[in-house]
Amino acid sequence: MVIIPKLIDNIKNTFKGSYLLYPIIIIVAIPLLLIINTFWNLRSFNRDINFLIRHQAVSVTDTIKPQVVRMLKDGSNLNELLTQTRDSNSEIISITVIKELGNKIVVVSTTDKEIELGNLEKMGLNQLAVGFNQPVAGLSYDAEIGKNVWNVSVPMEKMDDSNYLLFLKFRVDKVEEILGRTARDSYIILAMLILATLVLLINHFIFFRKAQKTRELEELDKLKDEFISMAAHELKAPMTGLLGYLELLKEKISPSEKEKIAEDFKILNMLIKDLDKLINDLLDVSRIAQGRLKIEIKDVNVNVLLEDVIKTFIPVASQKNLTLNLQSGENLPLIKSDPDRIRQVVTNLVSNSIKYSLKGQIEIASTIKDNYIFIEVKDGGIGIPASEMPNLFSKFHRVKDRQTIEVRGTGLGLWITKKIVEMLGGKITVESIYGTGSKFSFTIPLTA
Structure with missing residues (x-):
């Protein structure tokens, strides 16, 4: 068959280069194995139940056989034994004793009225002739009660030099009820497994389609x-x-x-x-996206660097009547980092504070704590709405507010700032109250 290999090749081509191939195989294979296992267990269960019923029927027949022999010798009626003998899982319908008489089979005693009338075929004795040599048990349908019954024949001891056979019919209502209920439960479990498999497959293919869309978007982002x-x-x-x-x-x-x-x-x-x-x-x-942003490690005097940045912004701040206030940390050591990148970060933060402040002062402070230099830029500007905070450092994100409409920008400054701080081994955080102002803080380790 060439269809299956072609189908497998098509599947491989569909998921070629996809990290979803093996999860899909696992998701398909495990439920299929469970379904096959359930089918096999059902088959084994039916076989085992039938074996147990057959064994139980033969066992019960062997148990009452001595009583039947005694009653035959005493000339007692087998109907008394029929009413006395009941099994918890099986019910004896009839008891019959037959013997071989030459080439014939005759009924010695029976509780079955139809057999009394000579209808031996009802017992299936023509098929159970071997019962004179060994126990035989089998299922047959009884039209009178409308259910399956077990026919069991067990050889008896010889009396008057003739072979005797004990023949019993059992109802197995309780066992069949248990068997039916268990089978129904098994089929329900099987149906649930099949349904779960379909749901998993549908969900996985939906996820696969979304993953494809994501890859397409990633490719577009790369092209961009x-x-x-x-x-x-x-x-x-x-x-x-x-x-x-x-x-x-x-x-x-x-x-x-x-x-x-x-x-x-x-x-x-x-x-x-x-x-x-x-x-x-x-x-x-x-x-940054291509991993080509260079970091050149040098000795950096943080306070001198901050003073230089502030000097470049004094003319712009004066035009808006803003005051730049530097609070230099005392005894700050020289650190090993990239001065140009630190200057770029501080420049971006101070520039934003000036753009989004209408009055007051902008405070720039530096301190040292736990092998890190802490630099803060605090303003009394318009602040940032709480709804904008989660995406504040995202690429091309700009705060959407009526007060920021006239402010020019690309939404790249804070994204670049965050990436540079992280490349230098630090972290950047922001605190802001809308209408009151914002405070950006970032850390730089003393040694790169």
Whole structure:
């Protein structure tokens, strides 16, 4: 058969390269094994029950055989024995004693009226002739009671040099009831196993389809990152040239003309710097995603670094009537880390505080605790809604608020900040009350 190999090849091709192949095989195989095992147990159970009933019937027949012999010798009626002999799981319907008389079989005594009338075929004696030599038991359907009965024949001791045979019929209502109930329960379990298997398969294939969608989205995200990287690199060179030509243009313009367009130059310079920062952010996103962001370990004086960052923001803060306040930690040691990356993190946090603060002051503090430098940037700005906190450090996420609509940004700054802090071996946290302000804190280990 070539169909099965082709089917297996199709399945392998469908799940080729998928980590779901082996779980699917396991999920399919285990229920199938359980179903096969249940079928086998049902078959064995029926066989064992039949054996037990047959053995029980023969055993009961052997038990009452001495009483039958005694009653025959005494000339007693077997009906008395019939009423006396009842088994807990079986009920004797009739007792018959037959013997061989030459080439004939005759009834010596019986409690079965139909047999008294000479209907020996009802006993199946033509099939049970071997019963004169060994016990025989078998099932047959009794039309009178409308149920299966057990026919059992057991050889008896010889009397008057003739072979005698004890023939009993048993009802097995209780045993059949137990057998039926157990079989029903087994079939219910089997049906539940089949249903559970179908549910598992359906759920797994749904999960597989979702996994496929996830992989497609991951591939699209990868393509997006590659496009961002390519676009950022292509834009970086023209941007550098544009900044150079802007400075060159300033030198060529006469002082009188320069005063007239000073404000225009200022705006143009600000726009170019914003665009340059965007390109640098995109490049950082690409480098972080591809694991190419370099960390250069040097000696770092944290307080000096913070002072340098604050000096660059004083003009921008003054335009919004904001005060920058540095609380330098005392006796901070030199640490082993990347000063440029720490400066980038602090710059991002201070820049955000200035953008989202309308008045008051911005506090930058540094302390040392447990082999870590703690740096905090606290402002009295508009704060962050609680609903935005879980996604605050996500890529391209921006706080959606009526007060932030006019603030420009890409939603990359905090994502880059978090990644850099983690690459330096630290952690970053945020506390914020909407309408009151925010405090960003991050740690840097003393040694990388």
